[in-house]
Amino acid sequence: MPTASSSAPRIVVVGAGIVGACCAAYLRREGYPVTLLEAERPAAGASSGNAGALSPGSCIPLATPGMLRDVPKWLTDPDGPLVVRPSYALQALPWLARFVAAGRESRIAAIADALHALHSPVYDSYQPLLQASGAGNLVRQSGSLVVYRRRSGLDSSMRWWQMRRDRGNAFEILDQKALHDIAPALAPDFDCAVYQPQHGYVADPRSLVVKLVDHFQASGGTLVIGRAQRIEHDGEAIGVGLADGRMIEGDRIVVAAGALSKPLLSGLGLTVPLETQRGYHLHLPRPAIDLPLPVSFSDSKFYATPMTGGLRLAGTVEFARPSAPPDFARARRLGTIAAKWLPGLDLDGASEWMGRRPCLPDSLPMIGAVPGDPRVVLAFGHAHNGMTSGPTTGRLIADLIGGRKPFIDPAPYRPDRF
Numbered sequence: 001m002p003t004a005s006s007s008a009p010r011i012v013v014v015g016a017g018i019v020g021a022c023c024a025a026y027l028r029r030e031g032y033p034v035t036l037l038e039a040e041r042p043a044a045g046a047s048s049g050n051a052g053a054l055s056p057g058s059c060i061p062l063a064t065p066g067m068l069r070d071v072p073k074w075l076t077d078p079d080g081p082l083v084v085r086p087s088y089a090l091q092a093l094p095w096l097a098r099f100v101a102a103g104r105e106s107r108i109a110a111i112a113d114a115l116h117a118l119h120s121p122v123y124d125s126y127q128p129l130l131q132a133s134g135a136g137n138l139v140r141q142s143g144s145l146v147v148y149r150r151r152s153g154l155d156s157s158m159r160w161w162q163m164r165r166d167r168g169n170a171f172e173i174l175d176q177k178a179l180h181d182i183a184p185a186l187a188p189d190f191d192c193a194v195y196q197p198q199h200g201y202v203a204d205p206r207s208l209v210v211k212l213v214d215h216f217q218a219s220g221g222t223l224v225i226g227r228a229q230r231i232e233h234d235g236e237a238i239g240v241g242l243a244d245g246r247m248i249e250g251d252r253i254v255v256a257a258g259a260l261s262k263p264l265l266s267g268l269g270l271t272v273p274l275e276t277q278r279g280y281h282l283h284l285p286r287p288a289i290d291l292p293l294p295v296s297f298s299d300s301k302f303y304a305t306p307m308t309g310g311l312r313l314a315g316t317v318e319f320a321r322p323s324a325p326p327d328f329a330r331a332r333r334l335g336t337i338a339a340k341w342l343p344g345l346d347l348d349g350a351s352e353w354m355g356r357r358p359c360l361p362d363s364l365p366m367i368g369a370v371p372g373d374p375r376v377v378l379a380f381g382h383a384h385n386g387m388t389s390g391p392t393t394g395r396l397i398a399d400l401i402g403g404r405k406p407f408i409d410p411a412p413y414r415p416d417r418f
């Protein structure tokens, strides 16, 4: 552990999800005095209940040309992957319009390059953190499957698979027999699958974050439980004001509060079109079937991931008012669908969860200093892939704060791009 000089800036990281934990860990490794500020407990947000998939080869933006064609089908299917609650539809409209605009043909390749840069180093970026925190057993490079009921489904998405391959992401197309050999628990309803050997999963996402934070504290970092309310400026001084009246002073503030980051940024002169895409999981403690790797069901767009505590079914997208109660029927529906495709699946004892994905219209996070006040550094908006992009974000933030040439080009994630 390098020792910071007495003039090293004091850093406050707001939010102990996977992104904040990785930022704090990377900064602490460089010897900075770091305070990690968390409203509830480490992994209180999206980073606990997600599907845990590690997808270095994932680089296709969420909005793509032609996606609008599929939206009516998704919205009208009760088992479909997308819901916009009617009471929120009007409010969501401006964001959805930006999202669709970001999916236009002229933008796709550049966004895919930026996603690839962030996702492909996932294992290298996790490695030093896992080694130091003793969490190596939680990250598994098992490969993953995307399964298709009809070959035509795969054929119609071939353009996107080619785009992944063009960026060096290997995959293999499996016929029904080869698929059965890898995942015999799947029903014979699937014509084919795509196997991505470099993919993997986190066997317990919550434990991973907790272990990273535990190690951060053991190495001299400070964890403070308290809800940040605003960033305070007082002449040269900067700090974070908490809801309970406390003030945490720092020289740099890293905002990594996931879907709840936006209210902290008022007064900084930034446009932050951060929207929440809710997702659900159903966690099965005794699934009675074995899956050796994460399986993504292409039609319903959810994952079944083997975890240390059972099998987790996770996915779906829901737009709803922030205060709206969760609709756990969506989580239970994942169980109904999965029971068809994984014969013998035991749903007994299942637990339900809802989490908020922090999403910007162009599928890219905001990573970097705020132009109006470079002491405030942003690290949020990791959407559907934060378990994959979190550690690389931590590395990038450490490069930016350290004033070094960043190991990847940070330009696509500029906070002032909207």
Ligand SMILES: Cc1cc2nc3c(=O)[nH]c(=O)nc-3n(C[C@H](O)[C@H](O)[C@H](O)COP(=O)(O)OP(=O)(O)OC[C@H]3O[C@@H](n4cnc5c(N)ncnc54)[C@H](O)[C@@H]3O)c2cc1C
Binding pocket: 014, 015, 016, 017, 018, 019, 020, 037, 038, 039, 040, 041, 042, 043, 044, 045, 046, 047, 048, 049, 050, 051, 052, 053, 054, 055, 226, 227, 228, 229, 256, 257, 258, 259, 260, 261, 278, 279, 280, 281, 303, 314, 315, 316, 354, 355, 356, 357, 358, 379, 380, 381, 382, 383, 384, 385, 386, 387, 388, 389
């Ligand atoms: C159903 C579902 C499935 C997913 N599957 C995958 C997957 O398979 N692979 C993948 O890579 N990603 C997946 N994701 C996405 C991933 O979970 C997120 O991108 C990631 O967790 C975001 O991490 P974060 O640290 O930015 O936010 P969070 O995990 O939400 O952490 C933010 C933290 O900040 C704290 N906080 C908020 N406001 C304040 C405040 N004012 N003061 C102090 N603290 C505050 C919160 O309590 C929380 O602990 C999935 C998400 C969902 C919902």
